[in-house]
Amino acid sequence: MLDFGLDFGRSDDPGVQSQLDRLARLSVPQGRLGLDTIRALMDRLGNPHRALPPVFHVAGTNGKGSACAFLRAMLEAQGQRVHLTTSPHLVRYNERIRLDGKLIGDAELAALLAEVLDAGEDLHPSFFEVTIAAAFVAFARAPADACVVEVGLGGRFDATNVLEPDVLAACGIAALGLDHERFLLAPEDGTPREPMARIGFEKAGIAKAGVPLITLRHDALPAGAVAAQAERFGAPLFAEGTAWEAREEDGRLVYRDGAGTLDLPRPALAGAHQIENAGLAIAMLRHQRSIAISSEAIEAGLASANWPARLQRLAPGPLVGTRQTWLDGGHNPSAGAMLGAHFAGSRVHLVLGMLANKNPLALVEPLRDSIASLTAVPVPGHEAHPPQAFGPRAKAANDLAHAMEAIPDDGLPVLIAGSLYLAGEALRLNGELPD
Known part of the structure; x- marks a missing residue:
């Protein structure tokens, strides 16, 4: 192994x-x-x-x-x-x-x-x-x-x-x-x-x-x-x-x-x-x-059945407030296709962090028509793609908390995605530890 x-x-x-x-x-x-x-x-x-x-x-x-x-x-x-x-x-x-x-x-x-x-x-x-x-x-x-x-x-x-x-x-x-x-x-x-x-x-x-x-x-x-x-x-x-x-x-x-x-x-x-x-x-x-x-x-x-960080609707908490926020740890083209299908016909603010050894467009391409804004964040403890890897629309944030604070208050949902490590950080910050 x-x-x-x-x-x-x-x-x-x-x-x-x-x-x-x-x-x-x-x-x-x-x-x-x-x-x-x-x-x-x-x-x-x-x-x-x-x-x-x-x-x-x-x-x-x-x-x-x-x-x-x-x-x-x-x-x-x-x-x-x-x-x-x-x-x-x-x-x-x-x-x-x-x-x-x-x-x-x-x-x-x-x-x-x-x-x-x-x-x-x-x-x-x-x-x-x-x-x-x-x-x-x-x-x-x-x-x-x-x-x-x-x-x-x-x-x-x-x-x-x-x-x-x-x-x-x-x-x-x-x-x-x-x-x-x-x-x-x-x-x-x-x-x-x-x-x-x-x-x-x-x-x-x-x-x-x-x-x-x-x-x-x-x-x-x-x-x-x-x-x-x-x-x-x-x-x-x-x-x-x-x-x-x-x-x-x-x-x-x-x-x-x-x-x-x-x-x-x-x-x-x-x-x-x-x-x-x-x-x-x-x-x-x-x-x-x-x-x-x-x-x-x-x-x-x-x-x-319960399976955290797989298209999970986060509960109101310290990270997301009361905003509708979805969490998914998917990071490959198959996961991108699933997310693209789920959000088809709607708009979503995407907060994205991906390990540097993953295809940075695996999620961006399938979600292209649904992305209202794209914020790139680091993946704590891991080498991750910089914002420019996700295309010219991507903005940078220092971490998840800053990314959430910068998203417009326009009623659109948020999707945090791209890495299970990032998903774990989101759960920790929102007080939703898997039990």
């Missing part, structure tokens, strides 16, 4: 902070890929990944976190105790490990990270390898009925891919697009040369023998890119458009598969794209091999 643009986090707890400082010192030899290190680390820790409750494993470029949020909410509505690991964190590192619905506590987190870091010190693991090892150790020790695991980067060589078929209930692949090209498109013998085919190859690398693989339609991929991986690993494939479908009809979510039709309310999460993310979660639950799930639990989960 390779490290890239990480925010290692800060904690008010000195025990946690000392371990986060150790995490921040980790580095990986240039070019190291593969699962050998995470497997060696797990072996030293007693192979906790082999003692987990049924696991739902989700990869993708966009929407995988939302799909995980729906999975968690639906399983909990069924009365299941659910462990969850996602990335990145927005405000606190604790957000990466949720045990039976609650963020891991500081004392437990500090001891857990110390245990994993001590066990693997001479292996030189990466930040992600340590984090996932810690999550799986915690998951194996705390009683639960299911685990939901989000892939961090790619799939084939992601640290979460240490998971083995015996513990997996289902694997899912959310929306795919070009992102992290430096890592996912690095030349390698035996891999597809066409970029989107390679993306499909990498993401579908989580497929496992005998484990249902549920995917969205993936129209942008060359035909058979994901199916070839499913066949290679012996994973039964359930693709949208052939095995199942989910669409909005008359303001409702209508889901269909071979077992019947569900007529459901729209998801609580905002945006038309959440129809397909919710559909993926429903399809994973309907095609998995471990836990019975009712249509009532699916409906309740649609209403209760």
Whole structure:
């Protein structure tokens, strides 16, 4: 696993902070890929990944976190105790490990990270390898009925891919697009040369023998890119458009598969794209091999799912006052297309901060006809694009607070976007810490 643009986090707890400082010192030899290190680390820790409750494993470029949020909410509505690991964190590192619905506590987190870091010190693991090892150790020790695991980067060589078929209930692949090209498109013998085919190859690398693989339609991929991986690993494939479908009809979510039709309310999460993310979660639950799930639990989960910084309407608070303000951590063309569609036909003041290694026009171009003003801000703790990278209309502000103060009081909504790190800062300043 390779490290890239990480925010290692800060904690008010000195025990946690000392371990986060150790995490921040980790580095990986240039070019190291593969699962050998995470497997060696797990072996030293007693192979906790082999003692987990049924696991739902989700990869993708966009929407995988939302799909995980729906999975968690639906399983909990069924009365299941659910462990969850996602990335990145927005405000606190604790957000990466949720045990039976609650963020891991500081004392437990500090001891857990110390245990994993001590066990693997001479292996030189990466930040992600340590984090996932810690999550799986915690998951194996705390009683639960299911685990939901989000892939961090790619799939084939992601640290979460240490998971083995015996513990997996289902694997899912959310929306795919070009992102992290430096890592996912690095030349390698035996891999597809066409970029989107390679993306499909990498993401579908989580497929496992005998484990249902549920995917969205993936129209942008060359035909058979994901199916070839499913066949290679012996994973039964359930693709949208052939095995199942989910669409909005008359303001409702209508889901269909071979077992019947569900007529459901729209998801609580905002945006038309959440129809397909919710559909993926429903399809994973309907095609998995471990836990019975009712249509009532699916409906309740649609209403209760929560996923901060993904087209989130911020509450009135110190940063935004009472102004209608939306927050989204998206930073790639797929996220831009989603935001462009959501705000089509309306006007919005855009506050934008993007890491320097991202395409600065990924959001500006799709939102072009909706932008009433564009204010560029730094991304705290990270190298970010300067205002001129976003075009001649962009103005500069020193930070989010100054950006919000400078926006005209004209009744138009505000969109803060471009980076999950920036989104975390917005949540912190507005007093909306993820819990």
